Amino acid sequence: MEFRSFNSILDECIAALQQGESLDDCLARYPAHAERLEPLLILADKVRNTPPALPRPWPQAAAWQRIRQRATDLRTEPQPVPLSFDYGAWLRPVAITVALLLALFGATGGTVLAAQNSLPDSPLYPVKLATEDVRLWFVFDDVHKAEILVDQSNERMDEILEMNRQDKSVPSNVLSALRSRNQRAADIVAKHPDETALQTSLVQQAEAQETNLILLYPQVSESDRAPYNEALAATHNARLPADQAVAAIHPEELSDGVQHISGIAEKVNENLWSVGGLEVRVDQTTIGQKIENGTAVSFVVGKNSRGQLRALTVSISPAGLPPSGSVVSGQIEQVTDEGIVIAGQLIPFNSQTFVGGRVKKGQKVEVKLGQSDTGVVASTVRPVTTPAPANDEQEPPSQFTFEGVIEGDVKKPTNEWKIGGLAFTITPDTAIDASAGQAKSGARVLVEATRADEKLSAHKITVLASDSPQDSAALIGVFNRSRGGVWYVAGLQVVPPERTAEPLEGTLLFVDLARHGTDLEVKSYTRIQAPDDTNLVRLDVTITKLEGAIWTVDFGTVRVSSTADFSGPEETVGARAIVWGRRNQNGVLEATFARVLDKTAVVPTPTPAAPVPTTIPAGNAGP
């Protein structure tokens, strides 16, 4: 399979313009990309024509005197016998051998060329990898070999990201190739401590790769977990100082998953820290900032088959910001070079933005917001897909949000947590945000989950700063149907009081629940979104400022008027909230439903984030 990225097209046009081709000719060759190409090509030309900074003559002349003197000294000094080969002469027979090989392969020469653009799911891909291996056979200089391996590893990551952009699963062959190249490069770098630039390049590249691999984790299939774990371990180890190679991370340390855990760090002993009640091993293989007792931290941890957690990376959460970030979910109104527009707001991309698949106008996505020098940016963008029902007998798989109290000891290595009477499976990538308190028996938590085949899988568990009776729970999900006096909301059975008016099928509901034994009884419910309404956006945010009905949150401002449905504790600065809303005619994001999650501030002095800039969609300008 061949693909032509915009990067290649841009590069080709830059080269063509340098060779004297006109801008119009180049744009005419790629009409579909002309609009994007034109300003970049003009800018490239302007940069090329920028006059250079000229050195002052006298320092240049003075430096020349020193250089000339040094050259004279070197000429008279005895020269060491060169240890390296004369590659020009040495490579000549090799070049002949390669030429012979190509001649032997005659008919497949075209295949080799075609394979260079192949992706890991192509039958030609093994040819691409083999060609690269052959290239390495003829490199006898260790450092040069490591440089090539770093390049090849970078190519593998580009291929993985391209597969992801094309909504394809990442096969094991590319993961294995990434692992082997990183391992070999790291081994060579360890033997050449003086090659600082090479080492820096490998470490920087491995850091970016590790971030991407961790973000890709939810998309890796069960069968590809082993090569994924090996690739991730090798990439992490390539970042460690060479003298710690012995104490590197073993893939087994990741066998049960890679999780994000955030909360307040408490030291247990030299190598063991407790975060939100969960114990995490921190040692010389952990990369990141030094932590101290009481620091708000975010860990990426590997979980081994015994359920033990070992920190791969640690970062200290910036003061005034919630550690696990804010999330915006909604339909894309516009896709631009800058980012995507949701509810009339542009959420900018930057070079670190991770896009988990194709994004297009009209698609529903979940955007995790991050901070950059320029303000709020999209940290990750993931398409939200509705899986097809398993069969006619079962409820369709669905996503829901559940609030309840933890029951039982969750400190023990376990893959199942009981919350509000429901058993949630802890998946290999369940994120845990314990910044508001410990994840322990009796703590109220918010669970983002999926129900499929009667199994409830938790994607994220957030400890809330709210106390509530053990039997109190809440559910946000789509109403499926009513049968025999029981309602099915997101496939979960809840019991409404008699003669309660039924919502329409497909309505998104907030349901306040009370537990009676194994039953979840409906105390009250609120319609959040009608079945045919697709314009609402959901914000999972922290309140940073309150001015009457105007709440400032990480996404900008939202108006929560008296007509909006409201639930939860009274709003307070520093508390987290879930808000549904839509942009009104005046361009203001108007809440239709808001639920405050925390009774007290989770972020003591929240920093009002630079709001996402507003764009005015065409035809909707004006107050």
Add this chain to the structure above:
Amino acid sequence: MRAAVWTLPLAKSLDKAREAPAREKPAGDIAARPGAPDVLAEWDLVKRAQAFDAAAIEALYQAYYPKIYNYGFLQMGDVQAAEDLASDVMLKMIESMNKYHFRGLPFGAWVFRIARNRLIDLHRRRRRRGEVDLSETLSSALASPQALAERALERGQLQVALKHLTDEQRQVIVLKFIEGFDNRSVGKIMARSEGAVKSLQHRALGSLRRLLYSDPA
């Protein structure tokens, strides 16, 4: 970050770019176009310099000192620091000359690799000592990149905009468009693949465009 709004100077420049003839390369520019004939001619010069031929060493010095100075000045924004960098790199070039072996890549790529390593070391030393980044002072002393973009692209304007790019994006812009290296050489200098260079080039131009032409309002 703001939504990009094209300003008038760029709209004008679109027409100018269409009308402008292809730029002529300066004559006698040894490493500006690392194409095949120049590379081979330069390899002959390097072989002579490796045998300590004074004229060849001087020719290489005169060719590369200004380039390394420009490279350093664009990255650090400080005349003295750029002169020190150029002088250091030239000394290292002379001392390590015999380690260079022609493998199809221009000598310039090898010299710039030395420069890049020195620059990395320099930044690391400064960070360790807690010194102020020299380009910070320059950036704050000058107007914003958007304000400068009202005029034709000038060195100061480019320099301020470069300051806002990531290190790798800045390297690609300087090495590819200012110093005139091809992708392979840029990749060699930065220890990145050609694919990564193309990708960085796209991102760097995109960021530069946003910095220079986004609406300051």
